[in-house]
Amino acid sequence: MIRRLNLKAWLLLLPALTLLVAFTHWPTLKTFWRSATWAKSDVAPSQFVGLENYELLIEDPVFWQVIQNNFWYAVGTVPTSIALAIGMALWVNGKIRHKGLLRLAYFTPTILPMITVANIWLFFYSPDIGLFDQLLRAVGIDGPNWLGDPDMALGSLMAMTIWKEAGFFMIFYLAALQTLSPELYDAAKVEGAGPWRTFWRITFPLLMPTTLFVLINALLNAFKLVDHLFILTKGGPNNASNLLLYYIYETAFSFLDSYYAATLTVVMLVALALIALAQMLFFDRKIHYR
Amino acid sequence: MLKVEGVSRIFGDKKVVDDLNFAVEDGEFVALLGPSGCGKSTSLKMIAGLEDPNTGTIELDGKDITHLGPGQRKLGMVFQSYALFPHLSVKENILFGLKARKVQKDEQQKRLTSVVDLVGLGEHLEKKPGQLSGGQCQRVALARAIVSEANLCLMDEPLSNLDAKLRNEMRTEIRALQQRLGMSVIYVTHDQVEAMSMADKIVLMNDGRIEQIGLPEDLYNRPATVFAAQFIGSPPMNIIPAGDKLLGVRPEHIRIEDGGMPGRVISCDYHGADTIVLADISSNGDTESLVKLRYPGHALFTAEQNISIHWKPEFEHQFSSSTRTSIDAQPTN
Structure with a gap:
């Protein structure tokens, strides 16, 4: 009986398990293996080289630039989009007219595919004829070359990412806000707490589970979302806006070096796992879950 | 204040x-x-x-x-x-x-x-x-x-x-x-x-x-209105139509005594310390007029049993049937 139950359980698990193993676990293991091998050409047999690929990586200046870019990209986009998301959620959760329309408006960037968004922003960012430069010219300022200037390119990408992500995160905050009892706010008012204290002592701590969830997703997205690079900068100029995942793509499919690409992928996997783990360990004790 | x-x-x-x-x-x-x-x-x-x-x-x-x-x-x-x-x-x-x-x-x-x-x-x-x-x-x-x-x-x-x-x-x-x-x-x-x-x-x-x-x-x-009379007290005060007035008597003030108003037991509800008796006091031909009364201890009345009920006049309240407010003479003190 028990054995039959077990069999049934395994059969029910099988479809999901097949997909997970075939497309996640097995490729991950293969990537680890591949990062420790090398071959002269596509037809030559690969041979085990130990950590040689990683030595290569340490000496690769582009790798370090990409890591640095990705770091600043995360630092620049994650806290800003979270703060904006909370602000917008508080606003559209309040007593205002046309709440539904506003919520939709904020959510629109999320509905659009990244490629579409990038194309729209390409128009905004175009030198001289783009929206931003035209607006700046109207007030007498010569607009910069948003995507062509190495000092501006990464920042321009960050602005677009914040625009895209804040609305998405707002939805989570909005859902969380609606579970908070209005009596809590009545109590805070009677106790003489102003809006500032109420936010920092009540709303923000009670939103912490959402913030952790959003934070993990935002950080992962900072590494995972690179679709816009294909449209906007292709990582340029001179790798100024190149990010790790895009570099992996370039290495594998433009430079056709799948062994080095595997090595870069391992670095990314480990980094992402560590980020998620650190957040869980650090925040779990500090967050109040209901 | x-x-x-x-x-x-x-x-x-x-x-x-x-x-x-x-x-x-x-x-x-x-x-x-x-x-x-x-x-x-x-x-x-x-x-x-x-x-x-x-x-x-x-x-x-x-x-x-x-x-x-x-x-x-x-x-x-x-x-x-x-x-x-x-x-x-x-x-x-x-x-x-x-x-x-x-x-x-x-x-x-x-x-x-x-x-x-x-x-x-x-x-x-x-x-x-x-x-x-x-x-x-x-x-x-x-x-x-x-x-x-x-x-x-x-x-x-x-x-x-x-x-x-x-x-x-x-x-x-x-x-x-x-x-x-x-x-x-x-x-x-x-x-x-x-x-x-x-x-x-x-x-x-x-x-x-x-x-x-x-x-x-x-x-x-001294309930001021019929609502007050019926909201306070359990079971609520009985309100009995009497001409252009409404009479109110609390169940705990009604006694079962010989020589009072005739009534017919409908049901008994035993609560331990007392029993709530539901009775019909309509005279023949009238529409049903139900009162509840509180009888100390365990009352052994059967349905349809004839009883006689009585209450002291000081326990009687009067309300106007149009305004549903009290028309009791207020005690002067």
């Missing part, structure tokens, strides 16, 4: 609270009593400043507070759901208002210690509300309301989430606490037993209006 004068609240085209007038003396325990939806909670919220009245004024200690923010009114409040901050410890919950009002640290500690002693929460200070029982949460809410040493404490059905036994205990406890601290309290409830047993004064509301204000014994002995 709190004075509420001509206060109304309109939602859409419905007058939820209509021309509310009453006062709370210092140290007085006033119950706002009424069925659900009668506007008592809305009234309390207007006194707290959580709702804005459409008309009227609210005055606390001679100061007009009608449109003041809730935090500036110097009052404490206990909510029906307790409204404890779930992520803060018991201690932080109690101190929340003092911190918001920037009370000195040593003063905070002093008040915390005394309040915690009063409600008996000593060993739970570091716990979160989620780790406490319903009764303990109730105490935290109470402590948070009285720690501010406010002039007036508002309570919105504070016992409705507790089981019957705990409710009885807390009832006594809250009343004792109120008298010990000399607090003024406005206590919203739909439970007549709570109002009768705790309050110095009852404000009985129905459909947004005040039906009667008085001492608990006034409401019981």
Whole structure:
């Protein structure tokens, strides 16, 4: 009986398990293996080289630039989009007219595919004829070359990412806000707490589970979302806006070096796992879950 | 002292609270009593400043507070759901208002210690509300309301989430606490037993209006309206049509005695200490006229049994059948 139950359980698990193993676990293991091998050409047999690929990586200046870019990209986009998301959620959760329309408006960037968004922003960012430069010219300022200037390119990408992500995160905050009892706010008012204290002592701590969830997703997205690079900068100029995942793509499919690409992928996997783990360990004790 | 004068609240085209007038003396325990939806909670919220009245004024200690923010009114409040901050410890919950009002640290500690002693929460200070029982949460809410040493404490059905036994205990406890601290309290409830047993004064509301204000014994002995007569007392007062008047007699005042009004038993409901007997006292041909009476001990009446009932004239109340208000001669004293 028990054995039959077990069999049934395994059969029910099988479809999901097949997909997970075939497309996640097995490729991950293969990537680890591949990062420790090398071959002269596509037809030559690969041979085990130990950590040689990683030595290569340490000496690769582009790798370090990409890591640095990705770091600043995360630092620049994650806290800003979270703060904006909370602000917008508080606003559209309040007593205002046309709440539904506003919520939709904020959510629109999320509905659009990244490629579409990038194309729209390409128009905004175009030198001289783009929206931003035209607006700046109207007030007498010569607009910069948003995507062509190495000092501006990464920042321009960050602005677009914040625009895209804040609305998405707002939805989570909005859902969380609606579970908070209005009596809590009545109590805070009677106790003489102003809006500032109420936010920092009540709303923000009670939103912490959402913030952790959003934070993990935002950080992962900072590494995972690179679709816009294909449209906007292709990582340029001179790798100024190149990010790790895009570099992996370039290495594998433009430079056709799948062994080095595997090595870069391992670095990314480990980094992402560590980020998620650190957040869980650090925040779990500090967050109040209901 | 709190004075509420001509206060109304309109939602859409419905007058939820209509021309509310009453006062709370210092140290007085006033119950706002009424069925659900009668506007008592809305009234309390207007006194707290959580709702804005459409008309009227609210005055606390001679100061007009009608449109003041809730935090500036110097009052404490206990909510029906307790409204404890779930992520803060018991201690932080109690101190929340003092911190918001920037009370000195040593003063905070002093008040915390005394309040915690009063409600008996000593060993739970570091716990979160989620780790406490319903009764303990109730105490935290109470402590948070009285720690501010406010002039007036508002309570919105504070016992409705507790089981019957705990409710009885807390009832006594809250009343004792109120008298010990000399607090003024406005206590919203739909439970007549709570109002009768705790309050110095009852404000009985129905459909947004005040039906009667008085001492608990006034409401019981001299109900001003048919509504008041039937809301207070269990089972409610019997209302018997008599010509252009309505007669009211409480079940506990009806005796079964020979030589009274003839009646026919319909059913008996045994409650332990007494039995509630339902009887039809209509004379032949009349429409049915039912009364309930309280018979001490276990009554052994069978259905259809003929009985004779009687009540003393001083226990009889008279109401006008058109206005449904009392037309008793008021005792002159």
